[in-house]
Amino acid sequence: MASNVSTESITLGLRTWLNLKESRPLPGETNRNEVNQRYKLTVYYGQTYGELYDLQEDPGEQNNLWTSAKHQDLKSQLLLEFLWGEMGKEPLWMPRIWGA
DSSP states (O other): OOOOOOOSEEEETTEEEESOOTTSOOTTOSEEEEEOSSEEEEEETTOSOEEEEETTTOTTOOSOOTTOGGGHHHHHHHHHHHHHHHHTTSOOOOOOOTTO
């Protein structure tokens, strides 16, 4: 991800990102994937929707399971694994503060 971005808004098709800051994604960096041997999870920056596919049962990724009530526990587990993976990319340094 590039740093020192000063653009106030960048239009991405129908979507506009306002007040773009260094911590926000640049064009082309609006989603992240978590893929294991069976499932593919895609999350989109700033959105509540996503994609979840069972690659074994649906290798063509035609049946999005994101909103399937039957798959909510699986989605939660994959989201947790995704979060751990993202957190593990960089050290999470936290300075010790005396008296805190």
